[in-house]
Amino acid sequence: MIPQQPARVHTIDVTECASDAPELTWQQQLADIIRTPEDLLAYLQLPSSLLNDAQRAADAFALRIPKAFANRMIKGDVNDPLLRQVLPLGEELAPPPAGYSLDPLGEVNANAQPGVVHKYRSRVLLIVNSACAVHCRYCFRRHFPYGDNQLGLQQWQESLAYVKQQPQVNEIILSGGDPLSSNDTRLFKLLDMIEALPQITRVRIHSRLPVVIPARLTDALIARLAQSRLKVVLVIHANHQQELDTEVALVLNKARQAGLHLPNQAVLLKGVNDTLSDQVALSERLFELGVLPYYLHLLDPVVGAHHFDIPLQQAQQLHHDMQLALPGFLVPKLVRELAEHGSKTPIAPLVAPN
Numbered sequence: 001m002i003p004q005q006p007a008r009v010h011t012i013d014v015t016e017c018a019s020d021a022p023e024l025t026w027q028q029q030l031a032d033i034i035r036t037p038e039d040l041l042a043y044l045q046l047p048s049s050l051l052n053d054a055q056r057a058a059d060a061f062a063l064r065i066p067k068a069f070a071n072r073m074i075k076g077d078v079n080d081p082l083l084r085q086v087l088p089l090g091e092e093l094a095p096p097p098a099g100y101s102l103d104p105l106g107e108v109n110a111n112a113q114p115g116v117v118h119k120y121r122s123r124v125l126l127i128v129n130s131a132c133a134v135h136c137r138y139c140f141r142r143h144f145p146y147g148d149n150q151l152g153l154q155q156w157q158e159s160l161a162y163v164k165q166q167p168q169v170n171e172i173i174l175s176g177g178d179p180l181s182s183n184d185t186r187l188f189k190l191l192d193m194i195e196a197l198p199q200i201t202r203v204r205i206h207s208r209l210p211v212v213i214p215a216r217l218t219d220a221l222i223a224r225l226a227q228s229r230l231k232v233v234l235v236i237h238a239n240h241q242q243e244l245d246t247e248v249a250l251v252l253n254k255a256r257q258a259g260l261h262l263p264n265q266a267v268l269l270k271g272v273n274d275t276l277s278d279q280v281a282l283s284e285r286l287f288e289l290g291v292l293p294y295y296l297h298l299l300d301p302v303v304g305a306h307h308f309d310i311p312l313q314q315a316q317q318l319h320h321d322m323q324l325a326l327p328g329f330l331v332p333k334l335v336r337e338l339a340e341h342g343s344k345t346p347i348a349p350l351v352a353p354n
Contacts, residue, residue, distance in 0.1 A: 024068075026215040030133055030181065034065040037088060043067070044083065045076045053090030061142050061304060063088055064135040069212045072245055081240040081272045085136050091307035092137065100301040102143040105339050116159045120343060123171045123204075124163050126156075128179035128190065133212045138267060138308045140300035153189070160193055163200070171202040180209040180216050188224055195229055204233040206265075210251060211238045217251040226258035233261040235294075240273050241285040249289050256290040263294035266332065268315055269308045276321045283322070283330040292329075298336040298347065316350045 024032060034040045037054035040063065041047070054063075065086050074080045105119075112118040117125040132139075163169055172194050179187065194200055205225075209216040225232045234255060238244055256262055264286050268274060273282065283293040296319070299309045319334040335344040 024215070026209075026213050026218065027183075029066055029068045029213045029215055032067050034067060034070060035063060037063060040065065040070075040087070043070060044073055044080075046078060046083075050078070050087070054088045057088030057090060057092040057137075057304075060093060061088070061137070061139075062135060064132070066133055066213055068215075069134055069243075072242060079271065080242075081278070082242055084272050085138070085239060085269065086134060088137065089307065092304040094306075096301075096303050096306045100303050100306055102303055103339075105140055105300060105337055113159065113162055115155055116162055117175075118166070118169075122168055123173055124166065124169050125173040125175050126159060126179075126190075127176055128174050128187075129177040129182055131181040132176065132178045133181060133209050133216075136208075138269060138299060138302070138305040140302045140305075142302060142304060156190060156193060160197060164197060167199060170199055171204060172200055173204045173206060175206045178207050178209055179205055180207040180221075184218075184220060184224070187221075191224065191228060200230060202231045202233060203228070204235060206235045206237070208237045210234070210236045210255075211243050211248055214248045214251040217255055219254070222255050222258050222260070225255075225260055231261070233263065236262060236264050236291060237266070238264055238282065238286065238291075239266045239269060240278060241281040244285050244289060252289045252291060262291045264291050264332075265295040265297065266293075267297045267299060267308075268310065268318075268334075269299065270310045272308070274310050274314070274318065276318060276325060279318065279322050280325050283326055283332070287330055293332040295344065296332040296334050298334070300337060312347070313350070316347060319347070320350055 034043055037051055037058050041051060041054070063086070069082065069086075073082045077083070112124075115127045117127065119125070135142075163172065174190075182190075191203070194203055207216075225234070236252070252262060266273065266282065273279060279296070286293050298312070298315060299305060301309075315334065319331075322331050333344075334347040336347060338345050
């Protein structure tokens with residue numbers, strides 16, 4: 001068990017991670033991963049006492065960490081905020097509190113047909129694939145039935161035929177898995193098909209890859225997105241400022257210069273980013289990179305992730321303190337997603353903040 005200590009704002013010298021080795025392509029980085037707790041502990045010089053619990057948890061939900069992401073972690077530090085997001089822990093296997101489920105957002109009931117989740121009136125979410133670059137331990141889709149939602153060209157055509165029959169839908173959200181783990185040929189074909197639907201005005205891409213493996217935002221990908229007739233919104237997912245190193249900054253600047261809209265969605269996680277200094281540093285760093293701090297989500301109550309949760313009043317107090325410490329445009333909306341609701345649910349402010 002990792003001791004529960006307040007998360008710290010780390011800085012890291014990216015030159016420490018530099019080497020004379022040839023630069024890997026994003027596909028090579030996607031394959032250059034840590035798959036076992038033994039390898040993770042050795043790579044980051046962590047105590048072997050963590051191994052037994054980590055192995056049991058990884059047997060239930062596989063460990064997957066690209067070395068490109070692990071290189072931003074502080075070796076030997078069991079409380080590193082990036083490590084805590086991906087390290088399997090024995091707490092994951094403990095009986096969860098009431099209200100936790102395998103499908104906390106009610107996506108199975110909204111799974112209109114294979115690959116399509118239709119919860120919101122004007123938006124449809126497409127499960128582009130089941131693959132993620134990194135397995136975050138708080139993932140709300142860690143139990144999602146991806147096997148029933150595998151899409152090829154024929155299934156994409158059927159999914160978009162469904163969209164065409166919903167005239168109120170004007171936006172398609174690409175999700176997964178991680179949609180950017182698909183290669184360009186596959187992804188560009190899907191974009192071509194979406195652009196052929198005249199009712200669609202926006203495409204939104206939710207991806208962890210620009211942060212975890214920034215090399216994925218190649219010039220070719222950015223150019224294709226920028227050339228689309230659709231408004232393209234690339235929603236990145238960073239929870240801590242330590243994730244946003246120089247390489248991430250460079251590719252996000254290219255995307256912003258190309259005209260892509262770049263909001264960030266974060267999750268409020270115990271021991272990762274639940275202090276005021278964490279949140280202020282994240283918002284300031286995002287703005288420095290041209291990214292809008294958009295949503296700060298309360299933890300989705302998925303079985304296996306309850307150890308990340310914090311009390312509601314603590315979250316409200318933290319958000320109140322953020323409003324005092326940051327200009328309004330840098331304060332993300334504090335929200336939660338409920339299975340039965342057709343939109344994000346804002347969290348009410350404290351009645352009498354301290």
